Amino acid sequence: MTFQFELINWYQANKRDLPWRHTTDAYTIWLSEIILQQTRVEQGLPYFNSFLSNFPTVNDFANATEAKVLKLWQGLGYYSRGRNMHATAQIVMNNYNGVFPTLHDDLIKLKGVGEYTAAAISSFSSGEARAVVDGNVFRVLARYYGIDTAINSQEGKKQFFKLANEMLYKEDPALYNQAIMEFGAIQCKPKSPDCGICPLRLDCFAYNNSVVNQLPVKLAKAEKKHRYFNYFVCVEDDKILVRERQAKDIWQHLYDFPCIETEMNCTVMDGDFRTAIKNQFGDSTEITFISYKKHLLTHQIIHVQFFGLKNYIFNFSKQKELNWVLLNTLDELPQPNVIRNFIDENF
Numbered sequence: 001m002t003f004q005f006e007l008i009n010w011y012q013a014n015k016r017d018l019p020w021r022h023t024t025d026a027y028t029i030w031l032s033e034i035i036l037q038q039t040r041v042e043q044g045l046p047y048f049n050s051f052l053s054n055f056p057t058v059n060d061f062a063n064a065t066e067a068k069v070l071k072l073w074q075g076l077g078y079y080s081r082g083r084n085m086h087a088t089a090q091i092v093m094n095n096y097n098g099v100f101p102t103l104h105d106d107l108i109k110l111k112g113v114g115e116y117t118a119a120a121i122s123s124f125s126s127g128e129a130r131a132v133v134d135g136n137v138f139r140v141l142a143r144y145y146g147i148d149t150a151i152n153s154q155e156g157k158k159q160f161f162k163l164a165n166e167m168l169y170k171e172d173p174a175l176y177n178q179a180i181m182e183f184g185a186i187q188c189k190p191k192s193p194d195c196g197i198c199p200l201r202l203d204c205f206a207y208n209n210s211v212v213n214q215l216p217v218k219l220a221k222a223e224k225k226h227r228y229f230n231y232f233v234c235v236e237d238d239k240i241l242v243r244e245r246q247a248k249d250i251w252q253h254l255y256d257f258p259c260i261e262t263e264m265n266c267t268v269m270d271g272d273f274r275t276a277i278k279n280q281f282g283d284s285t286e287i288t289f290i291s292y293k294k295h296l297l298t299h300q301i302i303h304v305q306f307f308g309l310k311n312y313i314f315n316f317s318k319q320k321e322l323n324w325v326l327l328n329t330l331d332e333l334p335q336p337n338v339i340r341n342f343i344d345e346n347f
Contacts, residue, residue: 003144004169004176006199010187011179016041019048021178026100026125027058027092033117034085038078038298041185047076058100061089070254070334077297077337079251084112102126115161123174131164132177133157136184141167142216143188146205150219228265228303230273231257231339232281233290233346234312239324240347241314242333246321250297255333257306258314258322265292265303282313290346295338304338 015021018041020032031051036044050072055061061069066086073082088110092100101107102125107118119130131137138151138160145163149156169176187198195207206212234241234257242255260280266273268287277285288308295302316322325333330343 002203003167003200007179007183008169008172008175010199011175011182014186015178015182016186018045019052020124024125026102026121028052029121029124030088030100030113030117031085033120034081034112035076037081037117039076044076047072055089058089058092059098061086062093064089066253067334071332074254074334074340075337079254081112083252087111088113102128104128104130120177123177127172127174129168129170129173131161131168131173132181133161133164134181134184136181136188137164138216139190140180140184140188143206143212144200144204146209146211146215148215148217151216152219156217222299224297225300226303227300228262228305230260230262230266230305230307231342232259232277232307232309232312233257234309235327236324238327240327240330241322242325242330243319244321244323250300250302251336253334254339255335256339258319265305268307281309282311284311286310291342293338293342295336302338306342 018032020029023029032044032048035048035051039047051061054068054072055064064086066083069082069086070079073079076082091110092098096106101110102122104118104122107113107121108115113121116132116134119128120132120134122128123130123132135151141147141160141163142151147156147159147163149159151157151160187193188200191213193212195201195204195212198204198207201207206215241258243258245251245254245256258280260273260276262273262276268274268277268289277287286309288310290306290308292306293304295304314322327347330347335343
């Protein structure tokens with residue numbers, strides 16, 4: 001049990017004081033776990049505080065509008081997480097009498113709750129003996145045991161999950177799970193960990209074989225897809241035209257501007273691009289280039305151009321996702337960061 005005790009002793013001396021560590025309330029822990037997925041603690045903490053302040057109970061969350069949830073989520077990315085949270089809160093109210101579940105087998109049925117999240121919530125809220133396996137845990141186990149199976153392969157996931165459950169300190173699974181995750185986050189870091197002060201270094205395979213920077217192994221990601229969005233900014237007096245993005249694409253139910261997607265960056269001199277603009281906005285449209293931004297997502301690179309329009313015509317019966325909104329209410333709508341930044345710079 002030396003491995004477990006060393007981790008727990010280290011954790012008790014070095015852990016960060018984070019608000020969700022002072023409770024066993026499953027709802028509060030769920031908020032923290034979902035918000036911190038793919039997000040650093042420093043970035044996620046203000047969002048956690050904001051969500052808990054706006055929705056102190058799961059009932060408050062369930063009764064909120066999706067627009068408010070997405071507005072609070074704005075800037076975190078992976079907006080499906082926010083939509084799934086809203087759906088989960090409503091499921092808890094309808095199926096669990098408003099009591100957030102604490103057991104793994106109930107939690108795993110909720111939208112947006114996978115194996116890691118179910119294990120974390122059940123462990124931290126009820127002490128259920130489930131090992132959490134996140135990126136930090138993968139890294140600690142891979143280095144300590146010298147495992148070179150790719151952590152994002154099916155074989156690797158099975159191998160690490162089995163090992164994590166074998167190493168789980170079942171006398172206090174919540175404490176152990178917090179300890180190994182925290183250890184990976186601030187001691188056994190992805191790059192340049194300070195192995196000289198590591199309490200596990202004497203038995204650590206990676207340290208003793210000088211392969212710390214080679215572990216864990218991860219299969220190369222597929223090349224990111226490039227997309228080209230051309231936004232058209234239409235302002236009339238105190239109003240601006242916005243578009244609510246629809247399902248089955250990025251930024252679902254967030255608001256941006258009328259858009260033409262092309263296969264490459266275009267200029268107003270390109271014949272095909274001008275034809276597409278005329279087909280959507282009319283023959284007498286006046287176009288002015290405003291700015292270009294590159295927006296990086298996990299699996300996509302979005303090349304964004306903004307154009308100003310005058311003398312345009314819209315067929316709102318065919319483009320029902322378009323609406324005029326007052327400029328002074330624009331801030332109330334949830335928007336992708338690239339749109340939010342453009343508005344901040346130009347209005």
